[in-house]
Structures are given as structure tokens and as C-alpha cells.
Amino acid sequence: MPSSALILLNRPSLSAASHRHDAPALTLFDPNSPVLSALDLSATRGDGIFETIGVGHGSPQALEHHLRRFTESARLLELPAPDIEVWRKAIAASIGAIDPEAEAAVKIVLSRGVEGDNRPTGWAYASATPDYTAERVDGIAVITLDRGYRHDVEITSPWLLAGAKTLSYAVNRSVLREAARHGADDVIFVSSDGFVLEGPSSTVVYRVGESILTPGPRLGILDGTTQASIFRCAESLGLETGLAKPTPVDLGIADAVWLVSSVRLAAPVMRLDGLDIPVDRELTAQLNAFLLAVRE
Amino acid sequence: MPSSALILLNRPSLSAASHRHDAPALTLFDPNSPVLSALDLSATRGDGIFETIGVGHGSPQALEHHLRRFTESARLLELPAPDIEVWRKAIAASIGAIDPEAEAAVKIVLSRGVEGDNRPTGWAYASATPDYTAERVDGIAVITLDRGYRHDVEITSPWLLAGAKTLSYAVNRSVLREAARHGADDVIFVSSDGFVLEGPSSTVVYRVGESILTPGPRLGILDGTTQASIFRCAESLGLETGLAKPTPVDLGIADAVWLVSSVRLAAPVMRLDGLDIPVDRELTAQLNAFLLAVRE
Numbered sequence: 001m002p003s004s005a006l007i008l009l010n011r012p013s014l015s016a017a018s019h020r021h022d023a024p025a026l027t028l029f030d031p032n033s034p035v036l037s038a039l040d041l042s043a044t045r046g047d048g049i050f051e052t053i054g055v056g057h058g059s060p061q062a063l064e065h066h067l068r069r070f071t072e073s074a075r076l077l078e079l080p081a082p083d084i085e086v087w088r089k090a091i092a093a094s095i096g097a098i099d100p101e102a103e104a105a106v107k108i109v110l111s112r113g114v115e116g117d118n119r120p121t122g123w124a125y126a127s128a129t130p131d132y133t134a135e136r137v138d139g140i141a142v143i144t145l146d147r148g149y150r151h152d153v154e155i156t157s158p159w160l161l162a163g164a165k166t167l168s169y170a171v172n173r174s175v176l177r178e179a180a181r182h183g184a185d186d187v188i189f190v191s192s193d194g195f196v197l198e199g200p201s202s203t204v205v206y207r208v209g210e211s212i213l214t215p216g217p218r219l220g221i222l223d224g225t226t227q228a229s230i231f232r233c234a235e236s237l238g239l240e241t242g243l244a245k246p247t248p249v250d251l252g253i254a255d256a257v258w259l260v261s262s263v264r265l266a267a268p269v270m271r272l273d274g275l276d277i278p279v280d281r282e283l284t285a286q287l288n289a290f291l292l293a294v295r296e
Numbered sequence: 297m298p299s300s301a302l303i304l305l306n307r308p309s310l311s312a313a314s315h316r317h318d319a320p321a322l323t324l325f326d327p328n329s330p331v332l333s334a335l336d337l338s339a340t341r342g343d344g345i346f347e348t349i350g351v352g353h354g355s356p357q358a359l360e361h362h363l364r365r366f367t368e369s370a371r372l373l374e375l376p377a378p379d380i381e382v383w384r385k386a387i388a389a390s391i392g393a394i395d396p397e398a399e400a401a402v403k404i405v406l407s408r409g410v411e412g413d414n415r416p417t418g419w420a421y422a423s424a425t426p427d428y429t430a431e432r433v434d435g436i437a438v439i440t441l442d443r444g445y446r447h448d449v450e451i452t453s454p455w456l457l458a459g460a461k462t463l464s465y466a467v468n469r470s471v472l473r474e475a476a477r478h479g480a481d482d483v484i485f486v487s488s489d490g491f492v493l494e495g496p497s498s499t500v501v502y503r504v505g506e507s508i509l510t511p512g513p514r515l516g517i518l519d520g521t522t523q524a525s526i527f528r529c530a531e532s533l534g535l536e537t538g539l540a541k542p543t544p545v546d547l548g549i550a551d552a553v554w555l556v557s558s559v560r561l562a563a564p565v566m567r568l569d570g571l572d573i574p575v576d577r578e579l580t581a582q583l584n585a586f587l588l589a590v591r592e
Contacts, residue, residue, distance in 0.1 A: 008334075029334075031333070031334065031335060032410075033330075034330045034331045035330045035334050036330055036331070036332040037329070037331065038325075038332055038405070038419050039327060039328075039421070040339065042339040042340075043338040043405070043407070043463070044338075044346070044403070044405065044463065044465075045468070046341070046462075046464040046466050047469050048466075077466065077470065078470075078473055109334070109340065111339070114328075123334050125334060145455060146452065146453045146456075147456075148444060148445040148446070148449050148453055148458075149445070149488075150488060153444050157441070157444055159470045160444045160467055161466055161467055161470055162444075164466075166342075167339070167340065167341065167464075168463075169341040169342055169464065170342050170457055170460075170464035171455065171457055173337075174374075175455045178454075192445075
């Protein structure tokens, strides 16, 4: 079986609710074939949204949470509300077309469509993922970088789309090049007024004593799907969980820090801004075992 | 002749200098046909750059300035330096394929390419443009909106890519929806510390007495191609030109304010944040006549 598969959603199934009773036309495409117009607003304006969903044992992980967040991103960008049943079928069909043994991921994308057409474009892309064992066990080196925004822009300036998972990720990729220049693997964004936000494609989780904490609420960051799973795992282990408003100094003196995401899962931070910080190998292994097990 | 045309640049002509001696393969495509992979980083990450170049009487306007800015955006995003001669040919070929009578524009796009391929994707798209007479003569209603960034992020936080013309324009489009909710046509971004920046696709120019001013330098905004032409026009009319660091209050008490861009040209602001401001009809007409004349 192939290691990747692409499903394009036809336009009627993406838009009007009146089409709901029709079976959606889910067509399998060669992922390397040209399928998008050069006028698609995803390509010309980064004007759309996405989710990346981990796949374990052929099953999409934290699917309901991802679909809720996808719907919330659509709301923030004033895109037509995604027809969740259609997306559920597209996700299943793309996973069904690839090797079921591999650790994999599905990316779903909803674009505003071709400029002037007023009809969205959508696709689901399933692919095998790299081996992240080293990152999950030994950890990653991370630097903090200014995100430019105050911690409260979600409230004061909703047009900045903080908290939406948009296709406009040039900055999220630029900061990884900046990290590489410092010999680091990843980044933790800090607000212009000094609060820890999130990674460019991950959520910050940290341990202080018997408490597992994450930044929030209303800091203009994504509602972490993997972070939510980790909180459930931590609670099952008898740990407390909660929201906080940490600064980088709080992370530097924490008992452990992780960047958590749907594909790499829980990557312990072993160096922060050039200083070694403790890695909790036992808890990390428990968290990743939990995340690798089929859920939902 | 058609009203639009798409040229795809083949990959060799986009990358290595070693291919420079080969004639670039410039292929004309139906703009509505699928030409991009769903894995192209333009579509999945807004990871690329663009320019929109006005076309008058079949001639690209301010072409050298646009090509310089394109090169500078590539540098800020660490994309391979564009081969300017190839782009010049693509621009000419796309213009040559459309009706020469119409006011038109060419958009050029350089994407980082398909993820993992390490080869850029590029295209030039020429199309007839709408009739902007009303905007150029009667003016536009504008609101100011917080851009979230301090005025100095270009210096403190270059990874935010302020000053690069990237494909990650979801916010630039979101603010137009916010403007529409307030009955306005366009937006002037203000830094989080209160300085006037630019429009989402235009440069701010204003008149105080006999001086024509624009925000700068080093405010994390684009080096305006149309603004530069307007300064040349103003100087030929005996006006002084210069850079300034205005606040919205300075614009509110100016003798005239314009949003200037390559396609709409000089649009006088007739209302700012709900308050009428003076429109200098005579100077506006002179500026637009100058911009509509063939240059370069």
C-alpha cells in the first residue's frame, strides 16, 4: 500500500447543508499530481485553515477535539462551517488508502477557494510520519522567541486571528530557521509583554511538583488537542492539572517542560535558551505510551 | 484575447544559476486548470512571496522596484534568490497573452515548493483589473486597526517577517471583513504602540501643507512601489517629500491622506474612523494621471 494518499472534497459537499443527504464525492488523487488552481486563496493568501491529526493503528487520535477546533478556526476566519460528517468520511478514506502498520498523520485543509468563486476548496492528506523516538525519549533543544503580540490580542484584536489554525504559517516556519541558527530544534513563542504562549506547532506543558500546567486561558493560542489528552493521562496518574500564565523564568525553574503535538507527541525540552533543564524520563514515557494507545 | 493568463515557471529556471544559460521554459496554462500540488507550501503554509505589478498600455509599471522588493522578500524568507531575468520574461509573456487595451495587473508568486522537495514553485498571472474610477476620484472610507506588533519589530524580531511580502495574508484579508462590518472599504494598520504603519495591501501617503509624507523608515512595512512613484510626481510638482512617524491623530488633521497601491493607484481617504477628512481632488487627479502614464 502507498505511504500517502490524498482525498479532494468536491465543492458541493463542502458548502450547502442542502447537499447533506447526498453521498459526498470523495476522490482519491495521486498526492504528487496537480490538483489546485494557482488562484486558490490557500496558495495566494494563506486564506484557510487546517488540522493535523495523529493516526495510530489506523485510527485518528483525538478526532472529535480536532474537528471542534477546525470548526472554531472556520468561525474565526468566517469560512462556511465545515460539514463534520463529510470530513469524518474524508479522514477515514485517506487513512484507509495507506499502509495501516505505520505511524501516520492526516492533514485536513479548508481553503476559501478560488478568488471570486465564493466556494471553498478542501482536502485530506494521509501520510506515514517520521520516527520521533529520539525526540520523545532524549528530548529537544528549544529557544524562546518574541511572537510580537501582547498576551491579550485574542480579546483586544480578534482580526489578528490569534487562536485560529490558519494556513498563514510563514512565521511559524521562519522561527524554526531562527532556532536552527541557534542550534535548537524548536521554539516557544513569548508574548511581547513576556508571557509564555505556545510552540509554532505544539502546546507547552510543564510540571511543578505534583501539578501539570499549560498556558491559558485566552492567551490567543490554540486549544491543544494533545495537551488535553495529556491532562487526562496525568489525572489518571493522580497528578493535578491546571492553567497558568507562566513566564520563561517559570519554565526554566520547572521540574519538567514538554512541547506536545499530534504527531511528535510529548517531546521533553532538555535545553531552554541554552541552559539544560531536567527531563522527567519516567513521566515522559508514561505520557507517550498513553498517547500512542488508541483513543476515541 | 483572453482577460487572464497564467505562466508556470519550470523548476530548473527557478533554482540553480547553472541553468541560467538555458532558455527558461515558460508554459502558458489555463488559469482555471489545476497546476499546484496540495503539498505545495504556498497552499499548506503560506510559505512564499509575491508581488502585484500594475500594467498600463501593456507595460508593467515600476517593474524594477517590484523586482527589487521581490528579491528582498526572498532574502527575508531565506528562499533562493529569484533569477530576475527569468521573472522578467514570465511577466512579459503573461502580459503578452492578454488583451492589451485593458488596465491589468500581473501577480508573481515564488513558493518554497512541495514540502521535502527543496525546489521552489513559481508562477506569473496576468489579468484585467476592475474599474477603480470611483475609488480614485471620490475616495474610500478607512478604519485604523491594531496590527498587534510594536513599530520596531523589524529590528527586534526579524523572524516575524515584517517588511516581507509573504503569502501568509490571512490577517490582511481578515481586517477587510472587519472594515466592512464598520461600513468601511479599507484599513490602516497601527502598531501596538500607536504608530501608523500601512494598509493591508497599500502604503499610507499624506499631505501636510506643501509636504508629502509617508511612514518610515524601518517600521516593519513594505517599501512602497507606488509611493515611490508618487514622491517623484510630487517632487516634479514642486512639493517636498519625506518620511515621518505619524500617529492616527496626525492623519486626522492632515490636509489629505491616500492609500496608494499598484492597481487601485492613489485612493484618497475621505473618511477615517468615521470622521470626514479633506480630499484634495486636484492633486489626486494629478497623481493618478501620473501613475496611469507608462513609466520605466
